[in-house]
Amino acid sequence: MAKYQEQGQLLEPYLENIICPVMAGVRKKALELREAADQTLETIKDLCILVYTLVIVCGCKAVSRFFPHDVSDLELAVSLLDKCHISPSLSSLAHETAGMMETKCVLVLWLSVLVLIPFDILLVDTSLTNRCHEKEEVPPLVQRILKISREYLCSAGTLRRAAGLSISSLLARPDMEKAFG
Secondary structure (H helix, E strand, O other): OHHHOOOHHHOHHHHHHHHHHHHHHHHHHHHHOOOOHHHHHHHHHHHHHHHHHHHHHHOHHHHHOOOOOOOOHHHHHHHHHHHHHOOOOEOOOOOEOOOHHHHHHHHHHHHHHHOOOOOOHHHHOHHHOOOOOOOOOOOHHHHHHHHHHHHHOOOOOHHHHHHHHHHHHHHOOHHHHHHHO
């Protein structure tokens, strides 16, 4: 990949063939994460490192076009990001383990695509299925996304850009005007 660093456009015709299977693997492993958490998270980290490398070489926009964008993936990505966010992967010196920053960056970038779903987030948030929710309140799923993304705004580089993109995409939704307006 290093030889493409200066000319990422050379990889762009092949991005779909590279990213779609890798992100399908991330999605599949995220669904499996409920059983074997540690090993599955390591596999997800490895896949995300590959995607992150492509993000660095080709840019966020070029890569994120090929991320999965099913409505059901929104809660899946948020819960996976939650697991990475609270994962005991920090050492006593508060350095992240190898691949964790890349994983968080790819997941936040994936969220920036998923929050663009054309449905009201109130309809997607399964935590609201048994509760009555006011239209003017911020849905719990949105609160989780904002909480994590705001913390990543303090990071440097690509993770901060991805967090800013995720927050701006989320807050630009028409249904967020009611909650924050």
